[in-house]
Amino acid sequence: MFDLPLVEKFVVEEGGSLISQELDLFTLRLDRWWDDLTEGLKVYGDSFDDERMRRLIKIMIKYAGERSEELRYLDEERVLRPNWFQSEKMVGYATYVDRFAGTLNGVQDRIDYLDDLGITYLHLMPLLEPRPGDSDGGYAVRDYKKVRSDLGSMEDLEDLASALRKRGISLVMDLVLNHVAMEHDWAKRAREGDVYYRDFFLVYPNREIPDQYEKSLPEVFPDFAPGNFTFDESLEGWVWTTFNSFQWDLNWANPEVFLAFVDIILSLANRGVEVLRLDAIAFLWKRLGTDCQNQPEVHEITIALRAIARIVAPGLIFKAEAIVGPADLVAYLGVGHNRGKVCDLAYHNSLMVQIWSMFAARDVRLGAFALSKIPPKAPTSAWITYLRCHDDIGWAIDDLDAKSVGLDGFAHRKFLSDFYSGEFFGSYAEGLVFQANPQTGDRRISGSTASLAGLNRAGKDGQLIDLAIARIVASYSLIMAFGGIPVMWMGDEVALLNDDHWAEELGHEGDNRWVHRPKMDWHRVENRRNDEVTMRIFTGLKHLIDVRKSLVQLDAAVEIEVLDVIDPSILPLIRRHHEGSLLILSNVSEGIRYYPISELVNNGIAKPFDALSSKYLNSDRNGYIRIEPYEHLWVIHKD
Numbered sequence: 001m002f003d004l005p006l007v008e009k010f011v012v013e014e015g016g017s018l019i020s021q022e023l024d025l026f027t028l029r030l031d032r033w034w035d036d037l038t039e040g041l042k043v044y045g046d047s048f049d050d051e052r053m054r055r056l057i058k059i060m061i062k063y064a065g066e067r068s069e070e071l072r073y074l075d076e077e078r079v080l081r082p083n084w085f086q087s088e089k090m091v092g093y094a095t096y097v098d099r100f101a102g103t104l105n106g107v108q109d110r111i112d113y114l115d116d117l118g119i120t121y122l123h124l125m126p127l128l129e130p131r132p133g134d135s136d137g138g139y140a141v142r143d144y145k146k147v148r149s150d151l152g153s154m155e156d157l158e159d160l161a162s163a164l165r166k167r168g169i170s171l172v173m174d175l176v177l178n179h180v181a182m183e184h185d186w187a188k189r190a191r192e193g194d195v196y197y198r199d200f201f202l203v204y205p206n207r208e209i210p211d212q213y214e215k216s217l218p219e220v221f222p223d224f225a226p227g228n229f230t231f232d233e234s235l236e237g238w239v240w241t242t243f244n245s246f247q248w249d250l251n252w253a254n255p256e257v258f259l260a261f262v263d264i265i266l267s268l269a270n271r272g273v274e275v276l277r278l279d280a281i282a283f284l285w286k287r288l289g290t291d292c293q294n295q296p297e298v299h300e301i302t303i304a305l306r307a308i309a310r311i312v313a314p315g316l317i318f319k320a321e322a323i324v325g326p327a328d329l330v331a332y333l334g335v336g337h338n339r340g341k342v343c344d345l346a347y348h349n350s351l352m353v354q355i356w357s358m359f360a361a362r363d364v365r366l367g368a369f370a371l372s373k374i375p376p377k378a379p380t381s382a383w384i385t386y387l388r389c390h391d392d393i394g395w396a397i398d399d400l401d402a403k404s405v406g407l408d409g410f411a412h413r414k415f416l417s418d419f420y421s422g423e424f425f426g427s428y429a430e431g432l433v434f435q436a437n438p439q440t441g442d443r444r445i446s447g448s449t450a451s452l453a454g455l456n457r458a459g460k461d462g463q464l465i466d467l468a469i470a471r472i473v474a475s476y477s478l479i480m481a482f483g484g485i486p487v488m489w490m491g492d493e494v495a496l497l498n499d500d501h502w503a504e505e506l507g508h509e510g511d512n513r514w515v516h517r518p519k520m521d522w523h524r525v526e527n528r529r530n531d532e533v534t535m536r537i538f539t540g541l542k543h544l545i546d547v548r549k550s551l552v553q554l555d556a557a558v559e560i561e562v563l564d565v566i567d568p569s570i571l572p573l574i575r576r577h578h579e580g581s582l583l584i585l586s587n588v589s590e591g592i593r594y595y596p597i598s599e600l601v602n603n604g605i606a607k608p609f610d611a612l613s614s615k616y617l618n619s620d621r622n623g624y625i626r627i628e629p630y631e632h633l634w635v636i637h638k639d
Contacts (some may be wrong), residue, residue, distance in 0.1 A: 001054055004034050005201070010057045017065035022292035026064050026311065034342055038061060040304025041295045044255045052255055056262060063266035063433075064312045070162060072270065073316035085121075085170075085275075085317060085485065086382050089549045092121035092172070094447075095149050096138075099519050100490055104152035104160050113525070116169050117493065118545040120165060121485055123172035123277065126391055129152055131246060131456030134507050138389060139174070139279060140247045141179035144264045161272025170274040172319070178260065178280035179247040182232075184259075187248050191234035200260075202240035202251050202286065204229070209288075210238050215590040216289055222437045228241075242283055242292075250278045252284045252301060262308055269313035278343065281332070293330040303333075304342045319345035319384060323610060325396060326374045327352045333381040340378035348383040350374065351482060353396050355387060355475055356452070359413070360419045362589040364571040366412070370401045372562040382556035383484030388452075388477050388492060392434040392444040392513055393420070394500035398625075411439055417443035420452055428454030428468065430498065432512045448516040449475070450495040455533070465533060467590060469495075470630035475542040475584060477612075477618060477632035480544045481584045483575065484556045488541070489516075494524050495537045546613050547634065550558050553582035570627060574603055581605060583635040587627045594624035600635060609638035 014024045030037075041048050067075070076390040078084060093114060101107045107124070114122060126138025129146040138148075145152055146318060161171040180186060189197035204210055208228040217228045220243050224406065229238040230245040234372040241250040258568070281302065285295035300316065309316045320332035320343040325455050329350065334342040354367035377383065397418045399409035420423040421443075431447030448455070455469040457465035472495065479486040488497075500517035508514040528534040548554055553575045569589040575582045581604050587593050595617040598606045608617040611634045617625045627633065 002038060002050070004031065004049070004554070007034075007053060007057065008549055010054045011061065014054070014058045014360065015061050021066065026061065029314070035308045036303050036307035037311075040300045040302070040307065041299045044258070048255045052259065053495075054086050055259060059263050060268065060312050060356045061260065061309060063270055063274070067270055067313065070165075071270065071313070071315060073164070074274075076312060078315045080462070080505070083380065086550055086638060088554035091118050091545050091548065092123060092384070092484045092485050093117070093119045093490065094123040094125065094386075094487050095490035095520070096125040096390070096517060097127050099517055101520070103150070104147070104156040108160050108163050111163060111169070111299065114169060117542060118549065119151045119169055121170050121172060121275070121487070123275075123487065125494055126174045126176070127157070128174075131183045134244075135181065136244055136247060137511075140179070140244065141176050142183045143185070145267060152320060158271045161274075163273065165274075168491050171272060172275040172277060173268060173273045174279050175237055175265065175268065176279045177250070178283045179241075179243060179249045182246045182248050185247075191232065196256070198235070198250055199254050200257055201248050202446070203232075203235050203237040205237045212288060213286070213292070216291055220433055234546045240286070243280070243311050245334060249283070252297075252627060253286075258301065258304070262305065263315075265305060266312055269309065269316040273317055275317055275319055275345065279321045279323050282328075284323050294322075294324055294331065299334075299338055299342050301329055302343060303338060306342065317344040319343060320347070322346060323349045323391075323394070323493055324397075325398065326370060330375050330377055333377045335375065340380045343381070345382055345384050345485065346544040347387050348394060348482070349483065351383070351388055351479070353393065355418065355478055356393060356396075357416055358571065358588045359453075359471060359475065360416055363564055363568045364586075364588055365405045365568055366397070366402060366407060368562050368565050368571060369405050370398065375399070376559050383482070384487055385479040385482045385484050386487045386489070387479055388449045388489040388516065389487075390489075390513065390517060391431050392446050394442070394444045414441060414443070417445060420447065422457070428457055430456040434512055446515050448496055448498050448511045448518070449489065449492045450537075451498040455495055467630070468531065469536050471539070472537055473544070474630040474632045475636075476541055476586070477536050477544055478571070478584075480548045480556065480587055481553060481634055482573070483558060483560050483581070486548075491520060493538050494520060494521065494528060494534050496524075496538045551582060551611060551634070552579055553577040553636070563599070566599065567593050567595060571594055572599070580637050582634075583608075585633040585635065586625060587629065587631050590629045592629060593627045594620075595627055597625050598608070599624050601609070605635055605637040607637055607639060608635045610635055
């Protein structure tokens with residue numbers, strides 16, 4: 001394909017903007033990441049020729065030369081400590097800028113709040129310029145080089161990133177890879193007849209090929225965006241639109257698309273973004289006869305992009321937004337030959353689903369089985385664990401997993417949808433059905449953590465309020481102790497309920513996911529000490545964060561194991577560390593449960609001490625410790 005000496009020659013010829021020391025460092029990093037780069041580019045074969053490689057090097061040198069002194073320092077720091085994001089001190093927070101603080105400058109004014117809460121990782125949801133009107137929550141990007149005008153400017157983004165960094169908080173942003181808005185300049189040029197930009201998209205003159213693809217393609221939004229192709233009169237053809245008719249899928253088999261995104265990624269890195277969330281990454285590569293997700297080329301392209309980032313901006317890491325089945329998930333962190341080469345972070349969607357499933361069923365057996373099947377991740381990577389996010393909850397329960405514990409997968413998914421929409425008799429939850437598909441039985445759920453956990457329906461009943469609070473804190477205890485970076489969704493710390501007025505905002509009326517995207521109630525935050533419910537939840541979650549940061553066992557490099565289930569209502573997890581093991585016990589029911597202390601002793605915890613309550617655990621005369629309703633224990637050995 002290419003040889004390194006030739007490319008190093010390109011570097012020397014194009015590297016006039018770099019001083020001698022910077023050029024030497026660039027060449028050193030190029031040599032270090034050369035194999036990853038070239039292996040990833042093999043997906044393009046001979047089409048990625050010497051001319052394109054020279055253009056790639058030119059883009060990389062341009063951004064390397066423009067990197068600020070502050071970011072160069074960050075790069076060196078991250079090179080010396082590449083496992084920074086695996087630390088037990090990492091705790092995340094995710095929010096929309098406008099819902100949280102109005103503008104980017106408003107977010108900067110709230111850094112004290114985030115710092116006091118213990119946040120070290122701030123994910124700001126899509127903020128690049130979207131199409132006007134419905135933009136799928138900002139995921140239909142019109143311009144990757146501009147910030148939404150009502151939120152601020154690129155200069156404001158850069159200032160915010162710097163201010164956050166000074167407080168030990170890394171800025172995280174979305175990068176939509178799979179598609180652009182139909183109003184994007186690339187799409188406009190394609191409609192105007194520009195052949196170069198038409199090839200940025202997947203366009204077919206008739207339905208012959210689209211119909212062949214449709215035989216194996218699922219529908220992401222069957223309610224309001226059925227099918228995967230949209231006819232465009234200007235193109236005189238059917239353009240691939242996986243998500244919405246206004247979101248045009250990009251043709252990643254075209255190396256020009258790859259080069260365009262290299263420019264975008266490095267420009268965002270130079271604004272100070274430290275983590276890029278690679279949105280819809282699973283969909284990048286299309287192959288007839290498949291569901292066009294998780295194709296091997298997706299991982300190869302990501303390896304090449306990551307290598308480029310490591311060469312130019314080592315302070316930047318990648319996070320995979322791959323909401324896929326457990327069998328496909330680990331590949332986004334790298335398996336086999338690609339182990340540790342793909343993304344640094346990935347969402348643990350399966351954990352999120354299983355937590356909600358366990359609490360609804362009051363039974364951990366399905367969750368324990370499913371989680372135990374997930375292969376170990378690369379030791380240099382980390383999971384993103386979360387309870388809620390901006391999106392709906394899709395019930396990704398595998399039929400074979402369900403069958404293994406005596407359940408019917410279809411029936412259990414229906415139970416979960418009925419339970420969390422409040423339709424199931426005795427349910428405490430209050431959510432909304434999202435994207436019901438009668439053909440597949442798929443019925444996803446929207447709703448805030450507090451509302452799904454029962455706080456809406458509790459009313460003023462003190463006992464029901466206590467149970468709802470306990471569920472919220474217990475659920476967050478699991479994501480805080482599982483490992484990786486736990487990410488809190490905005491407002492969960494003060495138990496924001498469903499937004500009853502979600503449909504009244506222009507452009508939101510057709511998408512009930514806005515029910516769990518309320519505006520931050522700063523009055524509630526600032527007066528939390530005067531509201532017992534808010535204060536109990538805030539202090540409960542803050543306590544989890546504080547204790548988490550004190551336990552070395554929660555470093556993401558330590559793998560988690562699922563122990564044998566002894567009581568169907570208690571999930572037992574263990575993290576084995578050379579300084580001693582951490583045993584996590586979570587009661588997912590309203591009942592008092594008992595767990596044999598011999599299990600703790602057998603796992604090296606002779607003197608069990610619960611780090612959350614700061615108390616030693618004692619057994620009864622039968623050798624069992626008592627676990628209260630929804631109680632969660634983080635148990636270590638302490639002399």
